Amino acid sequence: MTGVIKHNASNTPLKKVCPKCGKDVLLYTHYRAMSVGCVHCNNISFFDANQNLHSPTKTKLNSKLKVLFNIGDVFTIENIKYRLINYIIKRETKYSTSWIEYTLFHPTEGTLVLNESDGHFNLLKPIDYFQENKKTSFLYSVDSIPTKFSLYSKYKYKVVEAQGEFLYGVLNNYNPSCEDYVSPPYVLSCEQSASEVIWFLGEYCSHAEVQSWLSKTVALPSTEGVAPNQPYATKYNYDSFIKLTGLAVVFLILFQLLYSGFYTAHRAVSQNRFDQSDSLATRALVSPNFDIKQSGAADFIINSFLDNNWIEANFTLINETTGEQYYFGQALEHYSGYEDGYAWSEGSNTETVTVPEISAGTYHYNIEITNDSVKRFQVLHVEVIEGVSLMSNFWITLLLILVVPVITWLLKSNFDRRRWYNSDYSPYDEE
C-alpha cells in the first residue's frame, strides 16, 4: 500500500514517456502499474527496476468490438469516483466469443471490473474466497444472505486487445482456467493460473445504472440474448412481487375464513314443500312469510324428484314491508335410462340459486312453474338459507390475483431456459 501513501493517483496522474513513440502516457496508478499500453502507438511497455518503461511490444487493434469508454473516464459508483485505467478485449478459446473488460481504479477503494458482453454489463470486484474442490453448485453469502450459485461455464481465454495501464503483465501468457457460477443477478467468477486463484463477485447492471455512473451520455449497445446472470426483471423486484402476491392471497384466505366462520349466519329461514299431485293446473305457488335477519345474499335450494321430467321455476321474492322484489329462476331436469348395457343419467334434482343484496326483513316468494303439459312434477322443495358466504366471489378474486403471477412465472421459465441456452451445464438438458 506504499503507492497509496506516496502517490495520490486519483486526481494527478503520473506522466511517463512512451519508449516507442516518445509521447506522454498518463498513469493513474503511478508506479503500481507493471505494464502500460500507449494510447498513441498501441505499444505495451514494462517498468524496469529503475521505474523506467522499456521493451515496447506492438499490439494489434483488431477486435470488432466497439470500445465504449475512454481511458481516464470517471465512473461515480456509490459516490466514489473511479478512474477507467484500462480495457482488455478477451476471446474465449473454445467458442470464440469475445467481451470487453474495463478496469476502474480508486487509490484506496481498489479496482472494479466493468464487463460488457453482447450489450450486457456486469460490475465485478475481487473477493477473498477460496474453494479447493469446486462443486457444480454451492452456497455463498451475498450481503449476508446465503445464495446458491450454479456452474454456468468453464473456459480459457486469450487477450485480443489491451490498452491503458495494468497492475500485472498483461501480455504474460497466464492462460488461466476460468469458471463462472451464476445466481441472478450475481456471478462468481474464478480465474485459476499456475501461480494464483482469483475470485470475483459480479452483479448484473442495467444500462440506466451504467449511464448513471457517467457524467456524459454514452451510446450503450443494445443487448443480445439473455446474459448468464441477468435477472428476469430489472425494472421491478421479482422477490417482492412474489411476496406481495403471497400476502394478498393470505389476506384473501384469512378474510374468507373469518367471514364464513364469524360473520355470515348461514341459517335456514324457510323450508317449503309444494305438490302438483292434485292438478296439472297448479302452477302458481305462494310461500308463507319468513324472516331474513341478516342482509346480504341468500341461497334458494330447489329440490324435486323428477324422473325423465323437467320443470322451470320462476321466483318473485317480495319484501312484505318495503315491496322490494327480486326476480330469478331455475330449471331442473333429470333423465336416466339403460342403453347398450350401461345405465346413464343426466341433469340434477337439486339446484341452488344465490340471490344477492337482500335486505333484512319479512318476505314471501311466489313461484310460477313451467313444466310438461301432461307430466306432473309431483313435489318441489324450496329451502332458503340466509347469510351465505359467497364462495364464488372468493374464487373469482383468487383467480384474478393469480393471473398476473402465473403469466409472469411462465415468462420467467422461458427466460430461464434462454439464460441456460449457451451453457454446457444447463439444468434443462437433463430433462
Next chain:
Amino acid sequence: MKEGFFKGLKIYTVFLITMLAVFCYYQLNGKLFYNTSDTEHEGNNHSSKKSHGRRYGRSYFHK
C-alpha cells in the same frame, strides 16, 4: 421491509389493494361478482318487469 421492496411494483400494489378492497366490500354487502342466476331486483314502484320471458305482476301473486 428493506429499501426497494416496492421498486416498480406500485401499480401492482394498488391493483392488489383495490382487488381486496372490492372483494371485502362485495362480501360484506352480499353482492355477487358474477350472478349466474340472472337475478333482477327492483324497488317498490310495482312496475311490471320482464323476467325470463315472463311478465310478473305483484297484484297477481300477492297474498
